[in-house]
Amino acid sequence: MAHDFRPSCTSPDMPKAKLSPDVRKELEAAAAKVMKNAHAPYSNFHVGSAVLLTNGKIYTGCNVENASYGMTNCAERTAIFTAVADLGPKIEIQAVAVTNDKGVACAPCGACRQVIYEFGPDATVFFQGASGPKEAHITELLPEGFRLQ
Numbered sequence: 001m002a003h004d005f006r007p008s009c010t011s012p013d014m015p016k017a018k019l020s021p022d023v024r025k026e027l028e029a030a031a032a033k034v035m036k037n038a039h040a041p042y043s044n045f046h047v048g049s050a051v052l053l054t055n056g057k058i059y060t061g062c063n064v065e066n067a068s069y070g071m072t073n074c075a076e077r078t079a080i081f082t083a084v085a086d087l088g089p090k091i092e093i094q095a096v097a098v099t100n101d102k103g104v105a106c107a108p109c110g111a112c113r114q115v116i117y118e119f120g121p122d123a124t125v126f127f128q129g130a131s132g133p134k135e136a137h138i139t140e141l142l143p144e145g146f147r148l149q
Contacts, residue, residue, distance in 0.1 A: 019052075019095055024126055024135075027052055027097035031075070034060035034101055041065060045102040049075035051083060054092040059083040076112040080119060082100070093120025098127040105130045107141065116147035 021114040035048025040063055047063040058124055061078025073081075074094060083091050096116055100106045107127045108116060118139050123138045139145065 015036040030060050031099040034062050039064045047075040048099050049079045050097045051079040052095040054094045061104045074112050076108050093123045095124045113142040
């Protein structure tokens with residue numbers, strides 16, 4: 001699902017500014033809303049994610065589990081893949097928010113970190129850490145991320 005949201009810090013002519021607390025709240029609210037749609041009958045761990053693109057659009061996704069556990073898809077990748085399906089592969093991620101229904105630490109997994117980096121090598125990631133809400137640059141979470149471009 002896409003929403004238009006155009007924070008003032010997304011102008012391509014301006015240096016990237018730190019995202020405002022309001023933008024973070026908007027992303028976290030979108031992630032919490034879509035989290036309710038998660039298909040998690042095996043883990044009972046519902047996760048939601050919202051991805052802000054540099055064009056101001058927000059895409060959301062939830063985790064979708066499968067009886068063949070390896071076929072499960074994380075919320076972050078669901079949101080990113082939805083954005084690519086809608087707009088094509090030239091998207092650029094500015095920020096990602098991740099939330100879960102247990103209120104426990106839940107940073108993106110390694111696969112999601114690499115996918116975030118592929119489409120947002122300068123992205124900010126918001127998530128629940130062990131001692132409260134955290135914010136990290138994707139390169140802090142994935143120091144050796146790579147792109148084949």
